[in-house]
Amino acid sequence: MPALLALGFRPFYLLAGAYAALSVxxxxxxxxxxxxxxxxxxxxxxxxxxxxxxxxAGFLLTAVCNWTGRETPSGAPLAALAAIWVAARLIAPxxxxxxxxxxxxxxxxxxxxxxxxxxxxxxxxxxxxxIVLAIGAASVLFAFSERAGLQVGLDxxxxxxxxxxxxxxxxxxxxxxxxxxxxxxxxxEYAALAALVAILVLxxxxxxxxxxxxxxxxxxxxxxxxxxxxxxxxxxxxxxxILHLSYAWIVVHLAMRGLAEFGLVPPVLATHAxxxxxxxxxxxxxxxxxxxxxxxxxxxxxxxEMWAYSLVQAAAFVRVLVPLAVPAAYLASVAISxxxxxLAFATFAVAYLPVLSQPRLDGKPG
Numbered sequence: 001m002p003a004l005l006a007l008g009f010r011p012f013y014l015l016a017g018a019y020a021a022l023s024v025x026x027x028x029x030x031x032x033x034x035x036x037x038x039x040x041x042x043x044x045x046x047x048x049x050x051x052x053x054x055x056x057a058g059f060l061l062t063a064v065c066n067w068t069g070r071e072t073p074s075g076a077p078l079a080a081l082a083a084i085w086v087a088a089r090l091i092a093p094x095x096x097x098x099x100x101x102x103x104x105x106x107x108x109x110x111x112x113x114x115x116x117x118x119x120x121x122x123x124x125x126x127x128x129x130x131i132v133l134a135i136g137a138a139s140v141l142f143a144f145s146e147r148a149g150l151q152v153g154l155d156x157x158x159x160x161x162x163x164x165x166x167x168x169x170x171x172x173x174x175x176x177x178x179x180x181x182x183x184x185x186x187x188x189e190y191a192a193l194a195a196l197v198a199i200l201v202l203x204x205x206x207x208x209x210x211x212x213x214x215x216x217x218x219x220x221x222x223x224x225x226x227x228x229x230x231x232x233x234x235x236x237x238x239x240x241x242i243l244h245l246s247y248a249w250i251v252v253h254l255a256m257r258g259l260a261e262f263g264l265v266p267p268v269l270a271t272h273a274x275x276x277x278x279x280x281x282x283x284x285x286x287x288x289x290x291x292x293x294x295x296x297x298x299x300x301x302x303x304x305e306m307w308a309y310s311l312v313q314a315a316a317f318v319r320v321l322v323p324l325a326v327p328a329a330y331l332a333s334v335a336i337s338x339x340x341x342x343l344a345f346a347t348f349a350v351a352y353l354p355v356l357s358q359p360r361l362d363g364k365p366g
Contacts, residue, residue, distance in 0.1 A: 001075045003359045007366045008061020008072055008113070009294060010356045011082045013287045016054035017352065019089065020280075021345035023050070028338035032331075038093040041146055045096050047275055048153040049103050049139045050089050055283040056135070056160055057085070057106075060114050060128055062294060065366075067125055070117035081109045097143040107136020131160060148206055155200035158274060161282055162196055162222070162250065169243050170229045172289075176240060176299070180233040188228070192221040212261030219254035226251065238301035239289055242309040246281025249273050249316060256320075269320050276337065277316030284312050284348060295355055296362035304351035311344035 004010050027043040029035040039045075061072045073081055088102035115129045135156045142149025166189055170182035195218035202211035231244035256270035288305050292298065301309070319337035323330045360366060 002357075004357045005075050005078050006359075007065065007074060007294065008078060009058040009287075009290055011078065012054045012058030012061070012085070013291055014349065014353065014356045015082060015085065016051050016058065016283070017287070017345050017349040019046075019054065020051045021342055021349050023047075024338050024345075025342045028335060031334065039096045041150065042092060042096065044150050045099075045139075045142060046089065046092055047279075048150065048157060049100070049135070049142075050085075050092070052157045052279055052283065053103070053106070053135055054085060055287060056132070056157070057081075057110050059164070059286060059290065060110070060132070062290060064114040064117055064123075064125070064128075068117040068121040068123050070121055072117060073113040077113070081106070081113060084109055100139040100143045100149075103139035104136040107132050107139075111136075128160075131156060148204065151203045152200060154271070154274060155196070155203055157279060158250065158253075159193070159196050159200060161279065162193060164286075165243065165247055165282065166193070166225070168286075169247065172243070173230055173234060173240055176237060177230075177233050180230045182230040182233070183228050184225075185228065188221065188225055192218065192225050195221055209261060212258045215254045216258030219251050219258065222247075222254060223251045238306050238309055239285070239299060242281060242285035242301075242313075243289075245313060246278055246285060249277025249281065252320070253278060265324060269324055272319045273316070276319050276341065277313070280312045280316065280341065280344075281309070284308055284344065287348070288352070291352055291355055294360070294366055295358075296360040296364065297355070304347055308344045308347045308351075311340050311347065315340035315344060 092099035138153040173182040234240035253274035
């Protein structure tokens with residue numbers, strides 16, 4: 001078996017990184033009229049159901065193997081699952097409706113891949129099976145209601161990130177920095193996640209005003225949640241601060257989404273605080289950390305990681321905060337942010353090609 005197909009994170013992290021690096025510049029060239037446009041909302045659809053879903057797939061296929069002590073797809077079944085994802089991406093420029101059906105097939109395959117070991121071991125993470133299927137269903141919803149499909153898809157990705165961040169960021173922080181004091185309050189954890197579920201349900205029924213009000217409450221809850229994780233203790237630890245700093249963009253997104261309902265900020269900036277700052281930053285941080293850990297490498301960021309982390313955060317800053325301060329610079333901010341995003345993920349893809357495609361350094365399976 002090629003090392004690339006030994007465990008789910010390997011092909012999907014590589015595919016996600018390469019797709020993120022290539023698709024955003026391609027969209028920017030279409031946006032500025034250099035290339036003819038493809039499907040309307042292709043960029044938005046693909047960043048959610050293409051890039052983000054691939055990262056989630058790679059993470060869950062790997063994490064479930066650890067949680068349950070049972071195998072998830074590898075070899076030919078993993079290659080087939082990756083091929084379905086690639087097929088959806090190739091179809092998307094011509095028909096997002098057809099691509100959405102393939103996304104649903106991919107979601108079903110992924111749910112099967114993580115569901116068998118979860119159910120066989122009676123693992124407590126069974127709800128991830130439903131979340132994966134819900135993301136696939138959101139892609140299909142897009143074919144009937146583009147706005148609802150995109151918003152529900154974003155909400156689902158946000159929920160996955162918030163759940164996993166709560167589980168790993170405080171523990172990563174305490175394990176790496178003795179005395180950091182990162183902690184979780186169970187009542188706050190439930191309230192913060194419940195607020196995101198409420199937003200998802202309200203968005204499903206397109207109750208935008210109510211969703212905006214809940215978003216303001218959620219911003220406060222997630223700000224306190226992050227503060228308890230001791231983010232300032234991670235200074236000097238890039239592989240940690242990228243997770244904390246990127247999570248802060250969730251707070252920015254939720255606050256801006258609420259304020260957008262009052263016409264105080266453009267809604268598109270709230271969306272990109274989530275997509276570029278939070279999703280882009282956290283997925284990049286998790287891909288680098290888990291890839292290093294599962295290939296027998298030290299859990300420390302090198303020069304390539306530092307560049308990638310800094311570039312994706314700069315992309316978020318330029319895309320969200322510059323237009324807010326200088327509205328006349330909006331088009332320039334789009335171009336600069338797209339370039340910074342490309343550089344961040346191209347750096348990741350190039351640096352991690354040998355990491356993801358070669359056997360573990362310690363000779364262990366996976």
